[in-house]
Amino acid sequence: MIPIAEKYRTFAPFYDLMSAEIPVYRAGRKLGIQSLDLRAGGQVLDVGCGTGLNFRHLKEHIGPTGTIIGIDRSAEMLAQARRKATREGWSNIILIQADATTSPTEAIIESIASQGGRPLSDAALATYALSLMKPWEAGWSTMRDLTRLGGQLCVVDMQEPTSRLPGTSALARLACTLGGADITAHPWTAVETHCTDVTTRSARAGHLQIRTGHHSGT
Ligand SMILES: C[S@@+](CC[C@H](N)C(=O)[O-])C[C@H]1O[C@@H](n2cnc3c(N)ncnc32)[C@H](O)[C@@H]1O
Structure with a gap:
């Protein structure tokens, strides 16, 4: 079996095409970003940002003066994100190559x-990223520690669909296996445990789970 880091190195140029973005995963990222109270000029952290599929939606809220901090451990995924930002003429995109589970916050x-x-950012989100991290709780801590108190934290991730539509569970499991995600991780429980004013959303027959709350310091 190919190690996860190797998969993202090799498939980075094809990620946007292969990720079932339009039929499945865009719905979750849009719901997550809409649930954040982002303002023009704000700074938002995207943990495990990959090729920057969130950036267009974030930019719609924070505008040209707002800043996106994208963190990812894969240089190849970040290269795709950088290319996208240059092509679209987005300024104020800061990309950092770091392992969110092990890199010291100070660094x-x-x-x-x-x-x-x-x-510290005004808000942080992780879309389809924490469930790949081992342990995901360490990635969550990094995300929380880089967000100001009272700021918002949003986790968008995957679970087994709750609908009994034939084939949906098998497809969801296949997508998670191919992407290296642990479908049983349920990392949004951190938002439920550690944040205040938590909102809950879901999409695609329950496969996509979205939780957003305020950083309360716990
Ligand atoms: C399934 S992709 C999701 C990318 C993006 N968030 C999106 O919504 O399209 C998961 C990303 O998490 C990154 N990743 C996995 N483990 C990581 C870690 N420990 N630290 C930082 N990034 C990590 C991978 O390199 C990959 O780019």
Whole structure:
């Protein structure tokens, strides 16, 4: 079996085409981003940002003066994100190559500051990313530690569909296996446990779970 990091290195140029974005996964990222109270000029952190599929939707809210901090451990996925930002003419995109489960927060903050970003973001999201991290709780801690108190935290991730439509469970499991995600991880439970004012959404027969809340410091 190909290790997950190797998969993302090899398939980065094809990720956007192969990820079932339009029929399945765009719905979750859009619901997640809509649930954030993003303002023009705000700074938002995208943990496990991959090729930057969230960036267009985030930019619609934070505008040209807002900043996106994208963190990913894969240089190849970040290269695709950088290409996309250049092609679209998006400014204020700071991309940092780091393992969200092991990199010290101080080192990431230093890297953000050296590229003109603020140390703590107004909001953070992780779409289809925490369920790949081992342990995902470490990725969650990084996301929380890089967000200001009172800011918002949003996790969009996958589980077995709750609908009994024939084939949906098998397809969901296949997508998670191919992408290296643990369909049983349920990382949005961190938002339920650690945040206040939690909102719950789901899409695609329950396969996509979205939780957003305010960082309460716990
Ligand atoms: C399924 S992709 C999702 C990408 C993007 N968030 C999206 O919604 O399309 C998962 C991403 O998480 C990244 N990733 C996995 N483990 C990571 C870790 N420990 N630290 C940082 N990034 C990680 C992978 O490199 C990959 O780009």
